[in-house]
Amino acid sequence: MYNVMSPRAEEFISDEEIQSSLSYAEQNKNNREVIERILEKASEMKGISHKEAITLLDCEIEDLNERIYQLAEAIKQEFYGNRVVMFAPLYLSNYCINGCKYCPYHLKNKNITRKKLTQEDIVREVTALQDMGHKRLALEAGEDPVNNPIEYILESIRTIYSIKHKNGAIRRVNINIAATTVDNYRLLKEAGIGTYILFQETYHKESYLELHPTGPKHDYDYHTTAMDRAMEGGIDDVGVGVLFGLDKYRYEFAGLLMHAEHLEAAFGVGPHTISVPRLRNADDIDADSFTNGIDDDTFAKIVACIRIAVPYTGMIISTRESQKVRERVLHLGISQISGGSRTSVGGYYEPEPEDEKSEQFDVSDTRSLDEVVRWLMEMDYIPSFCTACYREGRTGDRFMSLCKSGQIQNCCHPNALMTLKEYLMDYASPETKTIGDKLIEREVLNVPNEKARAVVTENLRYIEQDNRRDFRF
Ligand code: SAM
Secondary structure (H helix, E strand, O other): OOOOOOOOHHHHOOHHHHHHHHHHHHHHOOOHHHHHHHHHHHOOOOOOOHHHHHHHHHOOOHHHHHHHHHHHHHHHHHHHOOEEEEEEEEEEEOOOOOOOOOOOOOOOOOOOOOOEOOHHHHHHHHHHHHHHOOOEEEEEEOOOOOOOOHHHHHHHHHHHHHOOOOOOOOOEEEEEOOOOOHHHHHHHHHOOOOOEEOOOEOOOHHHHHHHOOOOHHHOHHHHHOHHHHHHHOOOOOEEEEEOEOOOOHHHHHHHHHHHHHHHHHHHOOOOOEEEOOEOOOEOOEOHHHOOOOOOHHHHHHHHHHHHHHOOOOEEEEOOOOOHHHHHHHHHHOOOEEEOOOOOOEOOOOOOOOOOOOOOOOOOOOOOOHHHHHHHHHHOOOEEEOOOHHHHOOOOHHHHHHHHHHOOHHHHHHHHHHHHHHHHHHHOOOHHHHHHHHHHHHHHHOOOOOHHHHHHHHHHHHHHHHOOOOOOOO
16 A cells, blocks of 8 residues: 555555556646646646656657756756756775676676775875865765675775865765665764765566565665665665666656655655666676666656656766766756766776776766866856755755755855865866856856855955865855
8 A cells, every 4th residue: 555654665665556657647648738737736846746747757748848848947947056066986895795687796796806995095096086176975885794894884984084185175975885774874974974875776676676686685675765764864865766777767767756755754855866877888787688778868858857846856967878968968957967987996096907897887978077067167057066065964854945945046056156166276177267267257146145145256266366265155
C-alpha cells in the first residue's frame, strides 16, 4: 500500500502507485484539458505531484510541450537566476565489495588498478584542486568496510578542510558513499559535510536486485531508506538521483519524485539536490548492452519536468555529459555542474599513468575548469563558487525558506559574484578574467536591494585591491 509517510521503502516507493501513475499518464498524454490544468498549477512555481509530473513527461501535444520547456526555463530563472554552482569530484578509493553490474569497481573486476588515496595523496590532490580554483568537492568512494571504513572517510574530510594553500580552500565537502547507519551519518554531519549524496541507481526493486547481485548494496530496502537514516542522523541536505539507462526512465522518474515527496512529508524537507547521471562506458562495462538508454531529447524533457515538479531542489549534471548536452539542459533546470573532473583515484596532481586504470567511467566533457567557466560566462551564466548557505547554517528547511522568501537575488546573486571575483583574481586565464570582470560589472546592477548592492561593490573592491577573501551573505 502506498504511504508517503511510511518508513518502509516498499510503501513510499510503492510499485502499485508507480504503475497506476504511469497508466494515468499514458491515458492522458494527449488530453489537452488535463495537461493544461497541470500546467496552470505548475506555473504557480510551487511544484506538482509525481503523477502530474509524469503526465507532463509523457505529453505528446506539441504546443503544450513548448509550454513545458518555457515554464522549466522560467522556474530556473526565478529560483537560480543565471548562477551555476561549480564543483569537482574527488575519488578517494575504488576498492569495493559490491557486485554492481554497471560499475567497473565491482569486486570481480581484475582489470582495474585498485587504489586508495593516503592522507598525503589527498593533500597533493586537494592542493591541485585548489590551484584550479575549486571550493566545493564531492567525495566518492567504493563500499569496502576494511579498506574504506568510516574512520578513513572522516579523516579524509578533516584533511581536506585543513588544507589552506595560497588563497585556496575547500569550503564545502559533499559525500557520495554507500548507504550506512544513523551513527555514521551523525559522524559525517559532525565532520561538517555539506550534502550527503546517494544515487538510488534504480527504483525498480526487481531490477535493483538483479543489478546488485552481491555485496551489502544488494539490500534494496536498506539502500532505499538511507536518506531517512541520514536525516535521523542530523543531515538535512541530502542529494538523490537515479542512473538513467538501468531501467525504464518513466518508472525511475516517478520513483525519484516519490522519494522527494517522501522526504518532504516525513522530515519536512525535500532533497537538496537531484542528480541525473546517465550510464557511460567504463572499463568492463558496455553501456550499449543495457537496453534502457535514453536519447538526448528524452533526457532534456526529464530535466525540464523535474525542474517543474520540485522548483526548490538543485539539479546536478556531471562530466558524463558532453558540452552540447550540458548546454541544453542548463537552460532547463540544471543548477550545479562539475568542471575539469577526473574520475580516476587521484589524477588531479598528475595524470594517471597509461598502464594504470582506476577510472570509474569515461568522461565526455574533458575541458579544464577555466574553459568551462569561460564557456558559461560567454553564455551569460555566472559560474558560482559559493558555499555560503551551509556555512551560515542555511541547510534543510532553512535553505528552503530562503528559496521561498524571494531573497535569493539579494543573497545568492551577490555571493556568486564575490566568489567568481575570487576565482578571476586567483586562478583565471587573462582571457577568462577579462570576460568575467565585464560580467560582474553588469551583474552587480542586478542586485535589487540598494544596501546589498553597495556592500557587494565594496567587497569586490576588497577582493581586487586588498587580497581579502571569503565574503558572504
Ligand atoms: N559506492 C557508492 C555507492 O554505493 O553508492 C557511491 C560512489 S559511486 C563511486 C558513484 C556513482 O557512480 C554510483 O552511484 C553510480 O550511479 C555511478 N556509476 C557507476 N557506474 C557508472 C557508469 N558505468 N556510468 C555512469 N555512472 C556510473
